[in-house]
Amino acid sequence: MRPNRKLITTALLALLSCAAHAEGLLIKNATVQTLTAQGELQNTDVLIENGRIKAIGKGIQSAGVERTIDGKGKVVTPGIMAVFNQIGIREIDALENTVDGVSQNEAFGASFSLAEVFNPYSTLVPHNRIHGVTRTLVTPYPGHDLFAGQATVFSLSGEHTPILKRTAAIYAQFGERGAAMAGGSRAAALMQLDKALDDAREYAENRDAIRRGEWRELSLPSDDLEALLDLIDGKIPLVVGVERASDIVALLRLARKQDIRLVIAGGAEAWMVAEQLAKAKVPVILDPMDNIPGSFESLGQRANNSALLHKAGVEVIFTGPGFQSSHNAFLVRQAAGNAVANGMPYEAALKAFTQNPARIFGVASDYGRIAPGMNAELVVWDGDPLEVTTEPVQVIIDGKAVTMVSRATRLRDRYMDITNQKEPAYRN
Amino acid sequence: MNTRFSSKAGLLLLVTGLLAACGEHEQGEQPEEGAAFASSYEAPLSQPVLLTNATILDGEGGLLENASLLLQDGKIAGIGQDLGEPEEGTRVIDAKGKWITPGIIDAHSHLGVYPAPGVATSADGNEMTKPVTADVWAEHSVWPQDPQFALALAAGVTSMQILPGSANLIGGRSVTLKNKYGRSVMDMKFPGAPYGLKMACGENPKRVYGEKGGPMTRMGNVAGYRAAWIEAAAYKKSWDDYQASLDEELGGEPPTRDLRLETLAGVLSGNILVHNHCYRADEMAVMLEVAKEFGYKITAFHHAVEAYKIADLLAENDVCAALWADWWGFKQEAYDSVRENVAMVDAAGACAIVHSDSAVGIQHLNQEAAKSMAAGRKAGMGVGPERAIQWITLNPAKALGIAEQTGSLVTGKMADVAVWNGNPFSVYSKVDRVYIDGALAYDRSNPARQPHSDFDLGILDPEGERP
Numbered sequence: 001m002r003p004n005r006k007l008i009t010t011a012l013l014a015l016l017s018c019a020a021h022a023e024g025l026l027i028k029n030a031t032v033q034t035l036t037a038q039g040e041l042q043n044t045d046v047l048i049e050n051g052r053i054k055a056i057g058k059g060i061q062s063a064g065v066e067r068t069i070d071g072k073g074k075v076v077t078p079g080i081m082a083v084f085n086q087i088g089i090r091e092i093d094a095l096e097n098t099v100d101g102v103s104q105n106e107a108f109g110a111s112f113s114l115a116e117v118f119n120p121y122s123t124l125v126p127h128n129r130i131h132g133v134t135r136t137l138v139t140p141y142p143g144h145d146l147f148a149g150q151a152t153v154f155s156l157s158g159e160h161t162p163i164l165k166r167t168a169a170i171y172a173q174f175g176e177r178g179a180a181m182a183g184g185s186r187a188a189a190l191m192q193l194d195k196a197l198d199d200a201r202e203y204a205e206n207r208d209a210i211r212r213g214e215w216r217e218l219s220l221p222s223d224d225l226e227a228l229l230d231l232i233d234g235k236i237p238l239v240v241g242v243e244r245a246s247d248i249v250a251l252l253r254l255a256r257k258q259d260i261r262l263v264i265a266g267g268a269e270a271w272m273v274a275e276q277l278a279k280a281k282v283p284v285i286l287d288p289m290d291n292i293p294g295s296f297e298s299l300g301q302r303a304n305n306s307a308l309l310h311k312a313g314v315e316v317i318f319t320g321p322g323f324q325s326s327h328n329a330f331l332v333r334q335a336a337g338n339a340v341a342n343g344m345p346y347e348a349a350l351k352a353f354t355q356n357p358a359r360i361f362g363v364a365s366d367y368g369r370i371a372p373g374m375n376a377e378l379v380v381w382d383g384d385p386l387e388v389t390t391e392p393v394q395v396i397i398d399g400k401a402v403t404m405v406s407r408a409t410r411l412r413d414r415y416m417d418i419t420n421q422k423e424p425a426y427r428n
Numbered sequence: 429m430n431t432r433f434s435s436k437a438g439l440l441l442l443v444t445g446l447l448a449a450c451g452e453h454e455q456g457e458q459p460e461e462g463a464a465f466a467s468s469y470e471a472p473l474s475q476p477v478l479l480t481n482a483t484i485l486d487g488e489g490g491l492l493e494n495a496s497l498l499l500q501d502g503k504i505a506g507i508g509q510d511l512g513e514p515e516e517g518t519r520v521i522d523a524k525g526k527w528i529t530p531g532i533i534d535a536h537s538h539l540g541v542y543p544a545p546g547v548a549t550s551a552d553g554n555e556m557t558k559p560v561t562a563d564v565w566a567e568h569s570v571w572p573q574d575p576q577f578a579l580a581l582a583a584g585v586t587s588m589q590i591l592p593g594s595a596n597l598i599g600g601r602s603v604t605l606k607n608k609y610g611r612s613v614m615d616m617k618f619p620g621a622p623y624g625l626k627m628a629c630g631e632n633p634k635r636v637y638g639e640k641g642g643p644m645t646r647m648g649n650v651a652g653y654r655a656a657w658i659e660a661a662a663y664k665k666s667w668d669d670y671q672a673s674l675d676e677e678l679g680g681e682p683p684t685r686d687l688r689l690e691t692l693a694g695v696l697s698g699n700i701l702v703h704n705h706c707y708r709a710d711e712m713a714v715m716l717e718v719a720k721e722f723g724y725k726i727t728a729f730h731h732a733v734e735a736y737k738i739a740d741l742l743a744e745n746d747v748c749a750a751l752w753a754d755w756w757g758f759k760q761e762a763y764d765s766v767r768e769n770v771a772m773v774d775a776a777g778a779c780a781i782v783h784s785d786s787a788v789g790i791q792h793l794n795q796e797a798a799k800s801m802a803a804g805r806k807a808g809m810g811v812g813p814e815r816a817i818q819w820i821t822l823n824p825a826k827a828l829g830i831a832e833q834t835g836s837l838v839t840g841k842m843a844d845v846a847v848w849n850g851n852p853f854s855v856y857s858k859v860d861r862v863y864i865d866g867a868l869a870y871d872r873s874n875p876a877r878q879p880h881s882d883f884d885l886g887i888l889d890p891e892g893e894r895p
Binding site: 091092093094124272290291293294295296298302321322324327328331338341386388389390408409415416418419 | 544545
């Protein structure tokens with residue numbers, strides 16, 4: 001039987017179009033913030049193929065490229081890595097049924113993980129994505145235990161397997177909140193953290209006997225002790241919510257004694273102990289727009305906290321503003337702009353919501369720098385990405401130009417023409 | 429105090445005094461000088477200041493390049509390219525490269541009633557004891573030493589409305605303050621600013637009272653407002669009748685004062701402005717019906733996340749919408765937020781306001797307006813900085829009933845002015861100087877002109893101030 005030419009042609013065409021679909025995005029003549037030793041590159045092209053950055057340079061040919069984006073007057077950066085939020089985990093804060101980010105279940109503390117309950121269909125995903133967020137470090141919020149649980153890195157691609165790193169850190173509390181959880185004293189909280197880590201070591205050395213029930217009772221359930229093993233092995237950091245300078249110093253001592261990697265979250269008064277943080281190589285996660293002395297443990301809160309930390313050699317990571325840190329996680333850009341206005345160097349501010357969190361939480365191997373071979377997870381901005389009047393013109397995840405539509409843009413379009421005679425419910 | 433200023437102020441007092449002397453009972457009016465709770469705010473002494481070569485956003489829709497602004501006797505005394513030779517004794521400041529705007533006004537703040545540190549012992553903003561607490565006045569909770577006032581000042585904020593919280597259907601009286609530290613709240617009260625009444629729609633009253641005797645539904649909320657207005661109308665009538673009997677020289681006993689109803693009657697008399705926390709478009713429409721039923725006016729809907737859906741209705745009814753640039757999702761009634769909300773309301777011809785409701789946000793109202801402006805532009809609405817500045821100056825002044833005195837750089841208005849080191853709609857720009865009533869209230873380059881509350885002294889560092 002002779003092969004059917006028409007069928008073969010169709011099949012070939014289909015194959016070709018598949019191939020063309022999988023590759024070929026060229027950004028022309030943009031300003032590229034590489035966040036590498038190359039720094040900022042002007043009038044530069046970025047070629048993306050098969051989900052990766054294939055080439056960076058001038059005059060890259062567009063032949064065979066599926067789509068070209070005019071980058072003139074535009075700026076390319078890595079996508080935003082939002083941190084310390086609950087994108088995909090909470091929909092409406094005041095509706096408990098839509099929030100999975102806190103556990104009061106006493107069976108789980110350090111082992112509590114949100115990795116399997118991320119909802120890629122949440123409206124927070126496209127809302128943050130069209131404004132430049134491409135990945136997020138999701139963290140449980142404090143529940144019943146000093147250890148709130150495990151932080152997970154997710155992609156905002158909208159795909160069903162969005163986990164980039166299942167366990168990137170363990171999150172715990174100290175300071176006022178930790179004290180309240182430990183029975184009313186910072187001292188008790190510190191002793192409890194210390195004891196948990198001691199017990200995790202004891203567990204590691206005697207796991208079998210403990211599992212068989214032939215051992216004294218330890219301070220935490222075995223699942224939680226198991227979860228702490230990556231901490232004591234130095235594979236992941238312990239992130240601790242803490243504000244007061246003296247509390248930070250106490251944690252530095254604890255981390256040294258227990259030989260664990262520490263990350264400070266909050267850090268209102270971190271600038272007061274910047275030298276010690278730098279020496280211990282302990283990074284700080286903070287919201288640079290928060291300059292409110294909101295409690296007696298954050299009396300030293302100030303607008304140039306991040307600049308002072310950076311100057312002392314402390315790595316900083318930015319979060320979005322306060323209670324909008326999930327729904328509007330993308331506002332970390334505005335936070336970074338304010339940090340620059342208060343003395344933070346520009347490139348350091350860009351790194352504080354891209355490369356720094358990626359490196360500290362172990363997902364930097366193919367993200368956070370614009371260089372050949374890196375994953376194509378990029379944003380093309382219509383201006384300076386730290387400026388409040390700037391927006392993405394295109395967000396790219398895994399080499400694909402993602403939709404720039406969200407529920408909010410749909411609502412906007414429905415009501416944009418308020419004099420429209422067509423009934424709203426029948427508009428798009 | 430200079431003579432021109434004091435003579436005008438004196439005239440105002442005289443007029444107010446005459447009205448009171450007529451025997452008219454004006455429920456809800458600000459007390460006259462010397463009466464209980466009256467403003468004791470005093471404009472500081474100031475020498476005339478001429479700022480030259482600046483880019484000026486005047487708050488009236490104008491953008492003036494290379495222009496000058498003259499502050500004299502606490503007032504705006506001149507604005508434009510050619511102001512002539514300044515009087516002797518005028519301080520001339522070259523403001524080349526600077527931008528000048530009216531002082532920023534926040535239509536929705538809780539500074540002082542929710543001061544920092546945010547501890548339970550000084551959280552005094554929400555009288556969550558019953559659904560209608562029209563008898564409480566926010567000014568009686570204001571802690572004048574709140575360190576947050578100084579932070580807002582450094583961001584150009586010269587006036588603000590302090591509101592009670594939103595737990596209650598009717599939460600109480602607001603107060604408008606000048607952002608100048610005083611030893612009492614009376615020292616901060618904006619002279620002559622009308623009182624506001626805080627009302628709240630939707631989820632908050634339901635949540636707070638649903639299991640405490642109600643209301644537990646939105647229809648319960650509306651029944652609660654209507655019941656209160658029915659009482660208020662009867663109370664107002666009793667006073668009107670008493671007044672009529674006095675006018676006819678029939679004499680008679682005055683009705684017993686009721687603080688709760690006095691405030692509500694003040695709204696019905698048009699003396700107190702209604703500020704209604706209301707997110708959803710359909711609820712705002714219902715609230716306009718309640719206002720129609722009882723013959724009062726809603727001055728502004730606050731947090732009106734869905735204002736864009738009824739922007740035409742707001743314009744028709746001359747109601748302001750006080751909005752966030754982008755907050756959403758913390759409650760279901762805040763689910764339909766669009767970033768073009770402010771620009772869409774503005775484009776429909778309604779009075780659009782960018783408000784903060786936040787001690788951080790009040791320090792970035794320029795940036796919040798910038799985001800709204802950019803979102804509007806990108807959606808095809810041609811809104812520029814000369815328009816967007818009104819969202820945080822003149823329009824909130826209108827909503828607070830102080831637009832005759834402040835909110836734009838017009839000759840004769842209070843010299844409430846912010847000088848920026850660049851375009852105020854850039855994230856990188858900062859306030860260099862703030863003038864309140866013509867006096868230098870804040871100077872970024874001079875620590876001696878940066879106020880500190882008592883709280884900031886000797887804390888963390890016994891010899892210093894909180895940073």
